[in-house]
Amino acid sequence: MKTFLLNNRLYWLLILCLGIDFCLLLGMIEDLSVSYYEALNFFEGQGLEAYLARLGVKILGQNDIGLKIPFVLLNLINAVLLFFYAKGFLKRESDALVCVILFLLLPGVNAGAILLHKSGIVIFFILLLCLWNQKTQKIPYWLLLIMVFVDKSFSLVFFALIFYGIAKKNNFLIVCSLVFFALNMYLYGLEVSGRPEGYFLDTSGHLLLIFSPLMFLYFLYTLYRYINTKPKPLIWYICVVALSFILLFSLRQRVDTQTFAPLLTLGIVMMVNLYFSGLRVRLPQFKSRYRVPFAACLAVLLLCSGILFASKPLFLVMDSFQSHFAYRYYGAKELANSLKALGIQEVKTNERLQESLKFYGISEGGRHLGLIPAKNAHKIPIKYYGKTLVTFYLE
Numbered sequence: 001m002k003t004f005l006l007n008n009r010l011y012w013l014l015i016l017c018l019g020i021d022f023c024l025l026l027g028m029i030e031d032l033s034v035s036y037y038e039a040l041n042f043f044e045g046q047g048l049e050a051y052l053a054r055l056g057v058k059i060l061g062q063n064d065i066g067l068k069i070p071f072v073l074l075n076l077i078n079a080v081l082l083f084f085y086a087k088g089f090l091k092r093e094s095d096a097l098v099c100v101i102l103f104l105l106l107p108g109v110n111a112g113a114i115l116l117h118k119s120g121i122v123i124f125f126i127l128l129l130c131l132w133n134q135k136t137q138k139i140p141y142w143l144l145l146i147m148v149f150v151d152k153s154f155s156l157v158f159f160a161l162i163f164y165g166i167a168k169k170n171n172f173l174i175v176c177s178l179v180f181f182a183l184n185m186y187l188y189g190l191e192v193s194g195r196p197e198g199y200f201l202d203t204s205g206h207l208l209l210i211f212s213p214l215m216f217l218y219f220l221y222t223l224y225r226y227i228n229t230k231p232k233p234l235i236w237y238i239c240v241v242a243l244s245f246i247l248l249f250s251l252r253q254r255v256d257t258q259t260f261a262p263l264l265t266l267g268i269v270m271m272v273n274l275y276f277s278g279l280r281v282r283l284p285q286f287k288s289r290y291r292v293p294f295a296a297c298l299a300v301l302l303l304c305s306g307i308l309f310a311s312k313p314l315f316l317v318m319d320s321f322q323s324h325f326a327y328r329y330y331g332a333k334e335l336a337n338s339l340k341a342l343g344i345q346e347v348k349t350n351e352r353l354q355e356s357l358k359f360y361g362i363s364e365g366g367r368h369l370g371l372i373p374a375k376n377a378h379k380i381p382i383k384y385y386g387k388t389l390v391t392f393y394l395e
Helices: 002-031 036-044 048-060 064-089 093-105 107-114 119-136 141-148 154-168 171-188 200-211 213-228 234-250 257-264 267-280 288-309 313-317 332-341 351-359
Strands: 346-348 367-370 378-384 387-394
Touching: 002 064, 002 093, 002 107, 002 288, 036 048, 036 351, 048 064, 048 119, 064 093, 064 107, 064 119, 064 267, 093 107, 093 267, 093 288, 107 119, 107 200, 107 257, 107 288, 119 141, 119 154, 119 234, 119 257, 141 154, 141 171, 154 171, 154 234, 154 257, 200 213, 200 234, 200 257, 213 234, 213 267, 213 288, 234 257, 234 267, 267 288, 313 378, 313 387, 332 351, 332 378
Parallel strands: 346 367
Antiparallel strands: 367 387, 378 387
């Protein structure tokens, strides 16, 4: 009876966490505007994320909620899959809820849930693969075949499965992984041309922002500590291969961290396992050595996530519109509404803004719209909380 009540409470807490996250993400979507790359992907993209976005728009209409609700729901599904995977990985079921909370707080995960991006899709397939492997002790080759055609980031998963197959002495898995890796490379390729140029520091900075600084450092420490663990979990191989690829290739060229970094998110389960394993074997007087760093890590994570969710009010303390870290995701919706209020359905402006306005029903043509003041031009100010952030001029 006690176990039943504990599990019941655990599931209610999970639902509460998912509900809070859902509300926060919807509020964030209402604040944001569709960026140039999102609009371009929506109108011309051929990836699975573009089809999901178009499906959402078809159901809910061409608006921000319709465009991004599939990714919010996918984020919640990923959190549930992570919960069940963590339950089977960790010693206590309550620890699985900690994994979910940390997952929902990761800045990179939240950014992927409110933008038209494939990161949520990548996480979904990796979770499905690892969860299937955990429950059946087998590799779902049918799922690997599907992953071949979904995205190029899965090439690293196939590469990781080669090492996993070697460790398990599974020759069939090694051969299949090599075939899937080659097929994925044939379909998507891997750009290594151009003049060698180092982006190691930039890439490292992106990873720090995706995880939050202290969380990423603990992630590196966790991968190191698992080196001597036998047998190593599949997620360790995926995380090590993905991180090695990102960092090594960044020494030569710019790496698309938004494509490959989602493969690292499952490392949360190993991090939580390592933390609680160390904490629970310590005497009470020595537990502060674990609790204080965890509190600091959680505080920094909350701060990073808070900055993301409160990004719109940050405009009040910015000197200019373009000094904001996410200015590309603001202003277009308000501008389109102002133009419609003036009875204007088409304008000519720069390519990036033109694509964003197109999503909101403003087509190309007619009068010119720009940021340079012109004589007799109509001013269209974009205001947040009473502060004028940028002014457009309609000639």
